[in-house]
Amino acid sequence: MIPFSPPRIDQKVLDEVNAALISGWITTGPRTKLFEKKISEYCSCKTTVAVSSWTNGMEVLLRWWGIGPGDEVIIPVYTYCASANVVFHTGAKAIMVDINKEDFNISIEKIKEAITEKTKLIMPVDIGGLPCDYNELIALINAPDIKRMFNPSNKKQEQLGRILVAADAAHSFGASYMGIKSGNIADVTCFSFHAVKNLTTAEGGAICFNLPEPFNHDEIYKEFCIKILHGQSKDALSKTKKGAWKYDVIEPGYKCNMTDIQAAIGLIELERYHENLQRRSEIFRAYDQAFQSLSWAITPIYETDIKTSSYHLYLLRINNINEEQRDSIIQSIFDEDVSVNVHFQPLPLLTAYKNIGYDISDYPEAYHKFSCEISLPVYYTLSDEDVLKVINAVKNAVNKTL
Numbered sequence: 001m002i003p004f005s006p007p008r009i010d011q012k013v014l015d016e017v018n019a020a021l022i023s024g025w026i027t028t029g030p031r032t033k034l035f036e037k038k039i040s041e042y043c044s045c046k047t048t049v050a051v052s053s054w055t056n057g058m059e060v061l062l063r064w065w066g067i068g069p070g071d072e073v074i075i076p077v078y079t080y081c082a083s084a085n086v087v088f089h090t091g092a093k094a095i096m097v098d099i100n101k102e103d104f105n106i107s108i109e110k111i112k113e114a115i116t117e118k119t120k121l122i123m124p125v126d127i128g129g130l131p132c133d134y135n136e137l138i139a140l141i142n143a144p145d146i147k148r149m150f151n152p153s154n155k156k157q158e159q160l161g162r163i164l165v166a167a168d169a170a171h172s173f174g175a176s177y178m179g180i181k182s183g184n185i186a187d188v189t190c191f192s193f194h195a196v197k198n199l200t201t202a203e204g205g206a207i208c209f210n211l212p213e214p215f216n217h218d219e220i221y222k223e224f225c226i227k228i229l230h231g232q233s234k235d236a237l238s239k240t241k242k243g244a245w246k247y248d249v250i251e252p253g254y255k256c257n258m259t260d261i262q263a264a265i266g267l268i269e270l271e272r273y274h275e276n277l278q279r280r281s282e283i284f285r286a287y288d289q290a291f292q293s294l295s296w297a298i299t300p301i302y303e304t305d306i307k308t309s310s311y312h313l314y315l316l317r318i319n320n321i322n323e324e325q326r327d328s329i330i331q332s333i334f335d336e337d338v339s340v341n342v343h344f345q346p347l348p349l350l351t352a353y354k355n356i357g358y359d360i361s362d363y364p365e366a367y368h369k370f371s372c373e374i375s376l377p378v379y380y381t382l383s384d385e386d387v388l389k390v391i392n393a394v395k396n397a398v399n400k401t402l
């Protein structure tokens, strides 16, 4: 069976994890701090806070920005449930909008229609690793009529004076937009290092900051380190220093720090990330070559004049099929021992969101894309031979069904 997205665990990873385990310090410590520094360097962002997952990091960020009951946060309807759930946890309303015709990303036109005086934050999602249309988005939130509508409810919001852009970059670590790396495009960017993501720490995430003046990023870093550790004025490592046992709790904080065991995996992953992206791009090109000339195939956009994907998901579409046909094609592909997936089920198709009134008929583009989409395996250790096996399985399955 060809798996969909296994992690690359080899001797190098084992050695570094082992070194962390026997170092005498296994929770947040020197490896996590180094990992944060290396991420900031890689993305050229102003500061990075490592966390236990994208979900926890984004939720702390929403609360830091002051999101709560009465606020609206705009998210795409075509995303993983995490993007919506963190908004619901705060008591704010998730305003879901439809996606583009050409790619799977949030439509800036639809965002424009959805903005109200309650909008406090927009969360674009770089689906499959392709950056969203950030120039258009940034122009939109800075447009005088949109800025005038913005209704700040705390000091930070007053200071920014406009809607915050917090990117869901769970897929796009290593992607770039006009030469700028994901992590340094939006005001704030959250990455996921979950096991199936491009760069993994088993579970984990990072928040990268890129706020305009006069936001002070050293202060923000300190503030978040406290927020993600119960509001404690000192972390566990500082408390071990001679006589430094005493600490204060400044606020009732959260508990979502990254451990040095996770960071050990991440440091190795990051060190060789360029190889990973290189191999992923080769696989994307091989799939393109196999499918691009076929009338039933619509291959995904992953490079444009200004965008380069992180090659996270190869989102193949089959022309003119419905959901049932897509499902039966997937079954046939699995019958040939190849794992594939669907990214994503638009949120209103899922019970939790349907029950509170979101309706899929409001999102025709998302439904259309979902009903004919199949994501193919892409990962560093996928061999050329395996790529051929995937291609043949897909072709056979489509020919059998159409």
Ligand SMILES: *Cc1c(COP(=O)(O)O)cnc(C)c1O
Binding pocket: 053, 054, 055, 056, 079, 080, 082, 083, 125, 168, 170, 171, 191, 192, 193, 194, 204, 205
């Ligand atoms: C994986 C994923 C997340 C959640 O990441 P976790 O690290 O598992 O919390 C959020 N958004 C998208 C689009 C994802 O694919």
